[in-house]
Amino acid sequence: MNVLFLSPGFPTEMTDFVRGLAEVGANVIGLGDQAEGNVPDKARNALAAYYQVSFGDPAAIIETALAIASRIRVDRVESLWEPLMIMAARLREELGLPGMTVVETVPFRDKEAMKQVLDEAGVRTPHHYRARTSYEVRHALERIGFPAIVKPIAGAGSADTYRINDASQAEAVIGVLGHIDEVSVEEFVDGEEFTFDTICAGGRILFHNMCWYRPRPLIGKQNEWISQQTVVLRNPDVDHLAAGAQMGQRVLEAMSFRDGFTHMEWYLKPDGEAVFGEIGARPPGGRTVDAMNFASDIDLFRWWAEAIVNGRIKDRLERKYNCSTVFKRAIGDGSIQGYSGLDRLLAEFGQYVAAVELNPIGAPRRNWRQQLIGDGMVVIRHPDLQSCIDIADRFGTDFQIYAG
Ligand SMILES: Nc1ncnc2c1ncn2[C@@H]1O[C@H](COP(=O)(O)OP(=O)(O)O)[C@@H](O)[C@H]1O
Numbered sequence: 001m002n003v004l005f006l007s008p009g010f011p012t013e014m015t016d017f018v019r020g021l022a023e024v025g026a027n028v029i030g031l032g033d034q035a036e037g038n039v040p041d042k043a044r045n046a047l048a049a050y051y052q053v054s055f056g057d058p059a060a061i062i063e064t065a066l067a068i069a070s071r072i073r074v075d076r077v078e079s080l081w082e083p084l085m086i087m088a089a090r091l092r093e094e095l096g097l098p099g100m101t102v103v104e105t106v107p108f109r110d111k112e113a114m115k116q117v118l119d120e121a122g123v124r125t126p127h128h129y130r131a132r133t134s135y136e137v138r139h140a141l142e143r144i145g146f147p148a149i150v151k152p153i154a155g156a157g158s159a160d161t162y163r164i165n166d167a168s169q170a171e172a173v174i175g176v177l178g179h180i181d182e183v184s185v186e187e188f189v190d191g192e193e194f195t196f197d198t199i200c201a202g203g204r205i206l207f208h209n210m211c212w213y214r215p216r217p218l219i220g221k222q223n224e225w226i227s228q229q230t231v232v233l234r235n236p237d238v239d240h241l242a243a244g245a246q247m248g249q250r251v252l253e254a255m256s257f258r259d260g261f262t263h264m265e266w267y268l269k270p271d272g273e274a275v276f277g278e279i280g281a282r283p284p285g286g287r288t289v290d291a292m293n294f295a296s297d298i299d300l301f302r303w304w305a306e307a308i309v310n311g312r313i314k315d316r317l318e319r320k321y322n323c324s325t326v327f328k329r330a331i332g333d334g335s336i337q338g339y340s341g342l343d344r345l346l347a348e349f350g351q352y353v354a355a356v357e358l359n360p361i362g363a364p365r366r367n368w369r370q371q372l373i374g375d376g377m378v379v380i381r382h383p384d385l386q387s388c389i390d391i392a393d394r395f396g397t398d399f400q401i402y403a404g
C-alpha cells in the first residue's frame with residue numbers, strides 16, 4: 001500500500017506513526033514543510049520518498065500530490081495533525097481516494113458544526129451557540145445564563161478559553177476577544193473531565209482508551225503552580241465511566257468515522273450524567289500516545305498503522321498499569337538553573353517511573369501558557385489507580401524545576 005503522509009517530521013509523534021506504517025509494510029511518501037535534511041532520522045529512514053511543500057500554499061500541495069499520483073498509485077492520504085486535517089481531505093477528493101471527505105472533516109474541526117451533528121443524533125452536548133460579534137456573545141449568554149464558557153470555534157490547548165460567572169466578567173472577556181473571528185458560547189458543565197480515545201477500522205472500534213485529566217485543563221491553564229496530569233486509566237470499562245464510553249460510540253457513529261485515531265473529551269457530572277466536550281479525528285496530544293503505550297507495554301503507533309493498512313490489529317491487549325504523565329513548569333524566569341527533590345523521589349519510587357524528560361539546565365524556560373509539556377514531564381505507572389495518582393502527586397508537589 002502506498003500512503004501519502006502529511007508532515008512526517010513534525011510534531012514529534014508523527015515520526016513514530018511513519019515508522020509504524022513502514023513496519024507494517026506500507027510504502028510511505030512524505031509531504032512536509034521541513035527541508036528534507038531537517039526531517040528527524042526516525043521518519044526519514046521510514047520514508048520511501050519525501051517532497052517539501054509550503055503548508056501555506058494549498059494549490060502547490062495539490063499540484064505536488066497530483067504529480068506524485070501521476071507517477072505511482074497512491075492508495076491513501078493520512079494526516080494525524082489537526083491543522084492539516086482539511087488539507088488531507090482535500091487531497092483525497094482531488095486524488096479520488098477513500099477516507100474522510102472535506103464535508104466529513106469539518107465537524108471534527110468546527111466546534112459548533114460538531115455539536116450540531118451530535119444534537120441531531122441526540123447526544124448530550126452543553127447548551128451552545130455560535131457567535132461572531134459582541135452582540136451575539138451577549139445574546140448567547142442571555143439565553144444560556146451563568147456560568148458559561150466562551151472559546152474559539154477551532155481552538156486548542158484551552159487557548160482563549162474563558163469561564164464567565166457574571167455580566168461584568170462577560171464584558172471583560174468580550175473586550176479581549178477581538179482577535180478571534182468566531183467563538184462557541186456554552187453552558188458551563190461542572191464535573192470531572194475524561195477522554196475516550198479509539199483506533200477504528202471500517203467503522204469498528206479496535207482499541208479504546210480513557211484518560212482522566214487532573215485537574216480540568218482550564219484550571220491547569222489558569223494556575224501556573226499546577227502540575228497538570230493526564231492519567232491513562234488501566235480500566236476504562238468501569239461502571240461509573242460507562243456513560244462516557246457509550247457516548248463515545250454514538251459520537252463516532254453520528255460523525256460517520258471509519259478509520260484511524262480519534263480523541264474525544266467528555267465531562268462526568270456529579271449526578272453521573274455524561275456530557276460531550278469535543279472530538280478530534282486524530283490521536284490525543286501531550287504525549288498521551290506514549291503514556292497509553294506505557295500503560296500496556298504496546299506500540300500504538302504500529303497498531304494504528306496496522307488498522308490503516310490491514311483493517312485489523314493482531315496483537316492482544318493486556319492492560320497492565322494506570323499511567324500518569326505529570327507536566328512541570330519551572331519556578332522563576334530566564335533559563336533553567338536546577339531541579340530539586342527529584343533524586344529523593346526517584347530513590348523512593350524509581351520502579352514506578354516509566355520516563356523522565358526535562359528541559360535541560362541552561363535552556364530557556366518554556367512558555368507554559370503556550371504548550372502543555374512545559375519544562376518537563378515525569379511518567380508514573382502503577383497497577384493500582386490510587387497508588388498511581390498518589391505517586392504522581394508527590395512528583396507534582398515535591399519535585400521543582402528552578403529558572404533564573
Ligand atoms: N462547556 C464547558 N464547561 C466546562 N468547562 C469547559 C467547557 N468547555 C470547555 N471547558 C474547559 O476548557 C477546556 C478547553 O476546552 P476544549 O473545548 O476542550 O477546547 P481545546 O482543548 O480545543 O482548547 C476544557 O478542557 C475544559 O476544562
Ligand SMILES: [Mg+2]
Nearest residue numbers: 157158265278
Ligand atoms: Mg480539549
